[in-house]
Amino acid sequence: MDHRQLGFLVALARERHFGRAATACNVTQPTLSARLKQLEEELGCALIIRGHRFEGFTPEGEHVLSHARRILASLDELNAELDPKSPPSGSLRLGLIPSALGAVSRWIVPLREQYPALSLRLMERATLPLMQSLMEGDIDVAVGYLDVPAAEPFVARRLYIERYALLAREDRFTLPDRPVWADIGAFPLCLLTPDMQQRHRVDIHARREGVTLAPVLETESMASLERLVEQGAGVGIVEQHKPAAGYPPGLIHRLLPATEEDPPVGLLWRAGAPPSRRLRALLEWLREP
Incomplete structure (x- = not known):
């Protein structure tokens, strides 16, 4: 198993199509299919549901996919950490509740102007799937409600009150x-x-x-x-x-009128490990007046 195989698996999850995944990875479709088949053989289980076309992942495949995303993100972060003088680069995976789209969209251009080598991957999720994605490491940071029980395990920083x-x-x-x-x-x-x-x-x-x-x-x-x-x-x-x-x-x-129940919305990230350079860049940028 190598990181290229994991990258092919993640690309297939993103593109939902063997041909498009191969194009995204700059390989031929037969090469991508063969390497994924090799990965299945090495792990001893089927990862992909195949028919005439891509149909999804097996439960084992979903489990491996979650680990693959974390491994690739850690490898990407390692490469960034090896050159601490360079500006943050690579992809920051940001999940958000749908109602936060307006707030987050206002960050994108100024944040990219500050850190042009940083790319953002935005994913809308309902609250519980969002927290699950954060817990499993499928996203690096979330913008969500701070007053729900599912937010309790995470480090939080309030951004605004939802109206x-x-x-x-x-x-x-x-x-x-x-x-x-x-x-x-x-x-x-x-x-x-x-x-x-x-x-x-x-x-x-x-x-x-x-x-x-x-x-x-x-x-x-x-x-x-x-x-x-x-x-x-x-x-x-x-x-x-x-x-x-x-x-x-x-x-x-x-x-509409404000009420006492209007919820706080903020950033959430996993506790127990130092924030990555990309996440630190976002936190520092949002702290600036």
Whole structure:
């Protein structure tokens, strides 16, 4: 077994296609397939579910894939640590809850300007899968809710308090200048799916006001939700961290009242080991005024 084989496995997980994975690794498809078959033989178990095309990973394959990601990340970090005078480089894997997309998107350009050799891989996850990915080492750092039990094992740094707002197309819907939570039942709503923490909190606010929610559209992605709203599909409830000027022309944006239950959102990373150079770079950059 060598790191190239593990890289092929990770590329296949990312691309979900043998040909595209081979192209990403700069090898031919027969070479990639042969090396992965060799890896299976060395480990004594099937890792990949094969049909006419790639169909997924076996449970053993998922387990090996998780280890492969950590091994490759550690190797990448080792290479960076060997030259401590060089700026942070390589890939920082950042997982985030969907409602944090607006906040994180504001970091990307200035962070890359500060550290041009640093690349970012962003992955949206619901809260529990996000914490599981962080625990298993599939991501380096998470942006998530700090007040959930699943966040307790991790080191945390608060970034902001999550607030909510209505978002709609101005030519399709009329929003109150100062909406209250009782108003949300009057609109055809576009919401995140019920397994998302943000949706769970919206549901709590609605029940408190005696409002029964019947969304016309649900999605797992905040970017998809905003796109649906932009198309006029309904009125969205979004996290208020993106400035109103950050939305496309024609969208109106009205802040909902703050409550004592509005949750803290922050950075989370694994305890027990020093942060990597990439993570330290992010932490230091966010600390700057």
